[in-house]
Amino acid sequence: MQQVLNLSDLEIIERVHARGGKFRYYPLLSGKDGTAGNFFLQLSYTYSDFDSPRHRHNFDQVRVQLEGDADFSRDGVMKPGMVGYFPEGVFYGPQSIPGESITLVLQFGGASRSGYLSEAEFQRGIAELKETGTFERGVYKVAKPEGGTRNQDAYEAVWEHMNQRELRYPESRYDKPVFMRPDAxxxxxxxxxxxxxxxxxxxxxxxxxxxxxxxxxxxxxxxxxxxxxxxxxxxxxxxxxxxxxxxxxxxxxxxxxxxxxxxxxxxxxxxxxxx
The missing domain is CATH 2.60.120.10 (Jelly Rolls)
Structure with a gap:
């Protein structure tokens, strides 16, 4: 095995999140930055104040619900034991947490070869964008000279800032996320x-x-x-x-x-x- 990590050897981290609410996590495994197959595996703890609008990504995700419920509105509710595949380019959510939730989250470059922005780059992008705007409930807001704000999905804003180009989403291969019940x-x-x-x-x-x-x-x-x-x-x-x-x-x-x-x-x- 190239990497073996035991949770007992790690410390939980509370960090700034582009979405709303308290966010704590254990960073587990990661791939190679700058490659089409880069990935990041984390064990995420979210709470009733978590707030994420309906959005999509240019990468794939797999989620394993370990404790508590994760509500994805029209897409359904992930309950303990369920596994979800969230394809690149597919909208999902809005997401909320009824109480407390522990979820294994894997984010990785998908079939379009769009790659995956590393966690370190993502955090640096958030810090830099805070100099010119604010993050509120999963949306990045920049004040306009004539009044009001220009709003953009938080992850999209960070990705475009770090890559200095428009994020073009891959064509979706699925209509919605796939929720699986292994117990059945x-x-x-x-x-x-x-x-x-x-x-x-x-x-x-x-x-x-x-x-x-x-x-x-x-x-x-x-x-x-x-x-x-x-x-x-x-x-x-x-x-x-x-x-x-x-x-x-x-x-x-x-x-x-x-x-x-x-x-x-x-x-x-x-x-x-x-x-």
Whole structure:
């Protein structure tokens, strides 16, 4: 494994967010800045004051709802255990949080090869744009000389500022986000790995982003493909790079890897797009 991170070794961060409300998170895994396949994985904590207008992105997202509800208005409500795929170019929301929510959020460059703006660049863009305007409830506002404000989606404003060009959204391949209920899917034994069962949640876009939930018996060995992210829901075990446990995150890197389960384990596996 190229990266193995245990949540117990990290500190939670509270940071400025382009949307409204308190936002705390654990930064987990990240890809290579400036590449079409760049990504950022975080464990996000949001609260009842969170406020995000209906918007879209030029990158893909996968969300795993761990605790609490996340309400996306007309698109539906993500409840604990659900997995969501939010395709590039597709509008979603507005989003609100009825109470408190813990969500695994993966943002990554999609099939259009538009890439993904790194977290460090995004935060720098917010700080620089605050010199000429304000961020309010997911909208960037700049005062106009004649009165009133010029309003723009917050992420869009930051992206255009950092890239110094207009953000052109890719044509949407889907009509809306895809919400999945893994609990309703059947476990299918993996014919190539003893003690491993899979719930295939879908393969998305022509770049083959593949989502699965896996169950490993104690003692099972799981082959992990290249360019794949794994998040452990429960259980513990080891790789050649170190031990993992519940809420650990792993990234295989450019080559294949493997995980050994010391106890019964369930995990989410995300095979990133082939770009």
């Amino acid at each position: 899917a059947a476990w299918i034994p993996d014919p190539t790995a003893r003690g491993v069962a899979r719930k295939h949640l879908g393969t998305y876009s022509e770049a083959h982003t593949r989502l699965s939930q896996l169950a490993l018996d104690a003692g099972a060995e799981l082959p992990v493909p290249p360019n794949t992210i794994v998040f452990v829901l429960q259980g513990s075990g080891s790789t050649a790079s170190g031990h993992w446990q519940a809420r650990s995150s792993l990234y295989s890197g450019d080559g294949p890897s493997s995980m050994h389960a010391e106890h019964a384990t369930q995990l989410i596996q995300i095979e990133l797009p082939r770009l």
